[in-house]
Every structure is written in structure tokens, then in C-alpha cells.
Amino acid sequence: MPNLMGKRYTCAVCEATVLVTKAGDGELTCHGQPMDVAAAKPLPSSD
Amino acid sequence: MILEMAADALGDRVAFGNLDDGLTYGELRDAAKAVARRVAGDHEHVTSVALMEPLSALVPATLFGAAWAGVTYAPLNFRQTDGQLNELLDRLQPTVVAAPHWIDEAKHDTELAFPEAPERPAILLFTSGSSAAPKAAILTHTQLMSYIMNTLEPFSAGEDEAAIVSVPPFHIAGVAAVLSSTWIGRRIVPFPHFNAQEWIETVRREGVTHATVVPTMLDRIVRVMENDPEARVPSLRNLAYGGARIHRSVLERALQLMPEVDFVNAYGLTETASTVALLGPDDHRLALYSDEPMFKKRLESVGQPIPGIEIRIIDESGAELEVDCPGEILIRGAQVSGQYVDVASKVDADGWLHTGDRGWVDLEGYLFCEGRDDDTIIRGGENISPAEVEDALLQHDAIETAAVVGLPDEEWGERIAAMLVLAPGVTELNWDNVRAFVRELVGSLKTPELFDTCDELPQTGSGKVLRRQVRDDLVAKFGE
Numbered sequence: 001m002p003n004l005m006g007k008r009y010t011c012a013v014c015e016a017t018v019l020v021t022k023a024g025d026g027e028l029t030c031h032g033q034p035m036d037v038a039a040a041k042p043l044p045s046s047d
Numbered sequence: 048m049i050l051e052m053a054a055d056a057l058g059d060r061v062a063f064g065n066l067d068d069g070l071t072y073g074e075l076r077d078a079a080k081a082v083a084r085r086v087a088g089d090h091e092h093v094t095s096v097a098l099m100e101p102l103s104a105l106v107p108a109t110l111f112g113a114a115w116a117g118v119t120y121a122p123l124n125f126r127q128t129d130g131q132l133n134e135l136l137d138r139l140q141p142t143v144v145a146a147p148h149w150i151d152e153a154k155h156d157t158e159l160a161f162p163e164a165p166e167r168p169a170i171l172l173f174t175s176g177s178s179a180a181p182k183a184a185i186l187t188h189t190q191l192m193s194y195i196m197n198t199l200e201p202f203s204a205g206e207d208e209a210a211i212v213s214v215p216p217f218h219i220a221g222v223a224a225v226l227s228s229t230w231i232g233r234r235i236v237p238f239p240h241f242n243a244q245e246w247i248e249t250v251r252r253e254g255v256t257h258a259t260v261v262p263t264m265l266d267r268i269v270r271v272m273e274n275d276p277e278a279r280v281p282s283l284r285n286l287a288y289g290g291a292r293i294h295r296s297v298l299e300r301a302l303q304l305m306p307e308v309d310f311v312n313a314y315g316l317t318e319t320a321s322t323v324a325l326l327g328p329d330d331h332r333l334a335l336y337s338d339e340p341m342f343k344k345r346l347e348s349v350g351q352p353i354p355g356i357e358i359r360i361i362d363e364s365g366a367e368l369e370v371d372c373p374g375e376i377l378i379r380g381a382q383v384s385g386q387y388v389d390v391a392s393k394v395d396a397d398g399w400l401h402t403g404d405r406g407w408v409d410l411e412g413y414l415f416c417e418g419r420d421d422d423t424i425i426r427g428g429e430n431i432s433p434a435e436v437e438d439a440l441l442q443h444d445a446i447e448t449a450a451v452v453g454l455p456d457e458e459w460g461e462r463i464a465a466m467l468v469l470a471p472g473v474t475e476l477n478w479d480n481v482r483a484f485v486r487e488l489v490g491s492l493k494t495p496e497l498f499d500t501c502d503e504l505p506q507t508g509s510g511k512v513l514r515r516q517v518r519d520d521l522v523a524k525f526g527e
Contacts, residue, residue, distance in 0.1 A: 006200070006201030021048060039200060043199070043353060044311045046198075046313035
């Protein structure tokens with residue numbers, strides 16, 4: 001599965017977070033499990 | 048890194064300037080690399096890059112270029128005297144001042160590695176100094192990225208989106224505008240010299256969708272719109288304001304003139320890497336159209352904390368206060384710095400930043416900010432918020448703006464003095480009548496004793512009234 005640039009992935013076990021700064025193939029894993037995509041809570045633009 | 052990602056993903060999209068001749072993300076990356084190479088090559092010994100220019104392509108190029116070179120970016124208020132600027136530059140040594148020609152010969156070249164130093168100071172900002180001499184606030188990469196990543200999705204802006212930026216580069220809002228626009232891929236339309244008429248024309252010409260202003264600017268935009276029914280901004284979707292208190296009547300008129308625009312009030316400090324609380328579009332509409340007092344009052348609120356931010360209110364003994372009780376505002380979160388160069392941190396052992404701002408929260412956690420604690424006037428043992436007296440003065444038709452300060456007084460501790468800007472066409476006012484008008488609204492204890500007028504109140508670059516200077520001017524006129 002391709003990793004999308006700009007997406008954040010977190011580990012459910014240790015809360016490590018990675019940010020994809022160059023897109024590529026492969027799966028991100030941590031503590032033996034695939035990492036989950038994390039999203040910012042969308043807010044109205046303030047700046 | 049933010050710019051590198053944007054250039055990879057959106058290389059040909061215009062990042063900065065007008066649609067026909069602006070810089071693309073790819074070109075901006077090359078400009079930032081040119082700054083980084085200049086700093087790393089010719090000025091190897093420096094630890095910071097200073098910038099003393101209004102908003103131009105050099106600003107994002109220097110902001111990102113400094114990070115690339117592994118040095119601190121320090122934008123200075125270029126409107127100060129040479130003496131003041133030299134003093135700040137001395138404090139930054141060893142430093143170099145970014146020059147516009149640095150990015151003239153920018154060209155696409157080879158890879159340039161990033162230094163790995165997330166906790167290093169990314170940005171030094173001199174605080175506005177509305178109540179004291181400027182302090183150099185430190186923001187790290189981690190703090191800035193925390194704000195950006197917690198509130199915004201990368202590349203989430205549509206290709207048609209453009210933000211007009213009128214806040215200066217040396218203000219935290221100016222830094223945040225560059226970082227967040229690049230992160231989401233929204234074009235920046237620089238508008239460094241504010242004029243309401245030209246602002247409206249630029250928004251129309253460039254199809255601007257997002258704008259950030261300080262309250263003084265919004266006041267002027269509203270006046271132009273009220274005098275000219277053609278002066279409207281149909282492309283605008285989102286208008287953010289902040290940096291200083293806004294007068295309720297200005298906000299109400301703005302909401303009615305631009306009913307389709309989403310209004311956002313943002314509260315943040317230099318020390319918190321920009322916004323920590325915001326009042327959203329739905330809150331504004333509810334406040335404008337509701338009859339419920341708690342909702343109506345919200346037009347004076349700066350909103351609720353954003354994700355990752357906690358807010359609490361304490362009294363003088365440090366005890367936490369209940370809802371609706373005013374005290375000092377404390378803020379905690381990953382984006383909070385509170386660190387300064389050569390000055391003690393304002394963050395306590397539990398991670399709370401003591402802001403020195405006075406305010407309270409309502410039943411649903413909406414924050415109300417009354418202004419600086421230091422500005423509180425103490426007259427005969429009573430605490431008086433200048434904001435309350437100013438709001439009363441502003442309800443007088445002949446008064447355009449007002450700043451209220453305390454002057455030393457032997458009998459009362461302090462006496463209340465007001466510096467006024469009169470409405471256009473008004474040349475004089477009967478002070479007894481003004482006193483009676485204010486007394487009716489806030490009582491005799493809070494009614495100013497002394498009045499003076501001026502053409503314009505002294506302000507910081509972000510629209511905060513320089514109370515120190517107002518106080519000095521009034522002391523000069525009326526004596527200690």
C-alpha cells in the first residue's frame with residue numbers, strides 16, 4: 001500500500017508518530033502491527 | 048521540510064504572489080535553498096538570520112532557508128528607529144541580515160540535507176512590548192510543527208484558494224500565515240501596506256478566499272463598505288481576526304456586511320506559537336442572531352481551546368477559579384514555549400504558561416480576554432479594567448477610538464485618563480457631557496477624570512495600543 005505524502009501514522013502501542021515527507025510503497029509498522037493514519041481535527045482557518 | 052513537501056507535491060502551483068507572475072512552490076524551494084547556501088557558505092559563523100523587510104518573497108525564503116541552514120530566523124520590526132534595530136541586532140549576534148538580492152539568482156540545484164535538531168530555536172520573535180521592553184521569545188521546530196500538525200491537514204487547500212496576508216512578518220501571525228499556508232498549499236497574496244480600499248480591490252482582483260486582519264484593519268474595511276455598496280468581496284470565504292480586542296459594534300457591522308463569509312476570532316500569543324483558542328463561524332452566527340444572553344455575549348469571546356491546548360483561570364493565590372470569575376489566563380500544550388533569551392521562563396513546573404492576560408471562561412469553556420493584567424487600573428482599591436471604560440467611551444457617536452490608562456495619583460492611587468481619537472468631522476467635545484455619558488454606563492468610579500485627543504493612537508505592528516506611550520503622553524500633559 002502506498003504511503004501518502006503528508007499523512008501521519010501512529011502506533012497504537014507506543015504512540016510513536018511518523019510523518020511521510022516522501023511518498024513511497026510499503027507498509028509502516030511498529031510493535032509488529034501496521035500503523036494507523038492520524039488526521040488533524042479540521043478547524044476553521046485562523047491564519 | 049514543510050516547503051520541501053509542498054514543492055514535491057504541488058511544484059507548479061503558485062505559492063506566493065499574483066496568479067500570473069507569482070513564485071511556485073518549486074521556485075520558492077529554490078529561493079529558500081539560495082538563502083541556506085548563502086548563510087552556510089558566506090556566513091558560516093552565524094547562529095541567526097535577521098530580516099528587516101515588509102512581506103515579500105524574501106520572507107518565506109528566509110524563514111525556510113534559515114531552517115535549512117540550521118540557524119534561527121529572527122524577523123525584526125523594521126519600523127523601529129535605527130538605534131532600536133541596532134540594539135536588537137546586537138542581541139542576536141553573531142547574525143547576518145537577509146538581503147533581497149540573495150534570492151535573485153536562485154536556481155534549481157542539487158539536494159541539500161536538513162539538520163536534525165527539532166529542539167533548536169527555529170524562530171526568535173521580539174514580543175510587541177505593549178507593556179514593557181521587548182523580550183526575545185524562542186520557538187522551537189517541535190512547538191511550531193505541533194501547532195501546524197494538530198490543526199491542519201497537509202495539501203488540503205483547493206487550487207483556487209488564496210490568502211491575503213496583511214500582518215507583518217515579525218508578528219507571530221505573520222510567521223503562522225507562511226507556515227500554515229505552505230503546509231496546506233494555499234497561495235499567499237502579500238499585502239504589506241494596509242489600505243482598506245486597496246485591500247478590497249486586491250481581494251476582488253486576485254480572487255482571494257481567505258484573509259487575516261487585525262481589528263483596526265477590519266474597522267477601516269467596514270467603513271469603506273458602508274460608504275460604497277459596490278465595495279464587496281464575493282470571493283472571500285473566511286476572515287480571521289485577532290491580535291487585539293475588537294469592538295463589538297465593528298464586528299456586528301462586519302458580519303452584516305459580509306453575511307456569507309465565515310468569521311474566525313483567533314487568540315494566541317507569540318509565546319504559544321500562534322493560535323490557542325478560536326471562535327468559529329457558527330459561534331459568530333449564533334451570537335449575532337440569538338436572543339440568549341450567553342450566546343450573544345460570545346461575540347466578545349475569543350472562543351474555545353484548539354486541540355492539544357488546555358486553559359485555566361487562577362486567582363492571585365494560584366487557586367483555580369470557577370466559571371465566569373475573572374483571573375489570570377494559564378495555557379498548557381505542546382505548542383507552548385514561554386522561553387526567552389536571557390529572561391526566566393513564564394512556564395511553571397506543571398507546564399502552565401502564565402500569560403499575564405486577564406480573563407474568564409463561561410459555562411461551555413468559551414474564553415473571554417480582558418487584556419493585560421498590568422493594564423488594570425487600581426483606583427481607591429477598586430480594580431478597573433481599561434477595556435470596560437473604553438467600551439463605554441466608544442458607544443459615544445463622536446468618539447472613534449479610545450485608550451484608557453491610570454496615571455499616578457496621591458489620593459486615589461491612580462486616576463483615570465483617556466486618550467481619544469474623535470470621529471471624522473468632530474473638532475471638539477464637551478468633557479462634562481462625555482463624563483456624564485460614561486457615568487451613566489459604568490458608574491462614577493470608572494469615569495475618566497482627564498481627557499486628551501490625538502489623530503491616531505500609538506500602536507504596535509499588530510494593532511495593539513501602546514499603553515506605555517499613551518501613559519507617557521498623558522503624564523507629559525497633565526503631570527504625575
